[in-house]
Amino acid sequence: MATLVPLSAIDALLVEQLLDAAFGEQRHARTAYRIREGLDPLPALSFAALDEQEYLVGSIQLWPVALTDPKGRPHPLIMVGPVAVMPGRQGEGFGKALMAASLGAIDAAFDDGAPPFPQVLIGDPDYYGQWGFTADHIGGWHCPGPFERERLLLRTGNPSILPSEGMLGPWTDETSETAR
Secondary structure (H helix, E strand, C coil): EEEEEEECCCCCCHHHHHHHHHHCEEECCCCHHCCCCCCCCCCCCEEEEECCCCCCEEEEEEEEEEEEECCCCCCEEEEEEEEEECCCCCCHHHHHHHHHHHHHHHHHCCCCCCCCCCCCECCCHHHHHHCCCCCCCCEEEECCCCHHHHHHHECCCCCHHCEEEEEECCCCCCHHHHCC
């Protein structure tokens, strides 16, 4: 049985080793890294999975990002991922448990009936579709690097609150100033 703990409770070097094992040492060149460049993950939404012997076997990180529309207005989003599970332990449910914890924390924060912050990720549509992620409403969205359009996925209760066109990037102090 997995134990989930806040990611901040885990040594950062161990998390980096897990990410290297799951995605390779060239993972920093991926477009998702460019979208969240210079950011720290959201601590209340990022978790680690420990196995029965308390070894780190998985992690999930969520990030504050923005979709900047053609007029330069940023629209806040939460970027999900990476969702990493140690090779050899994949398929045991650790990834699903991590997703459930993070998305459950988002949904619980908005239990007053307001729709939660929209979430975006780059990943497998069949896998992430089980949590409501879809590529249906992101046709005019762009990323700061190469990506497969069908793998750019959105989860939101109300897609009409987001622009149909824009560029994904980090949500920074400068971005938040622009939004005011």
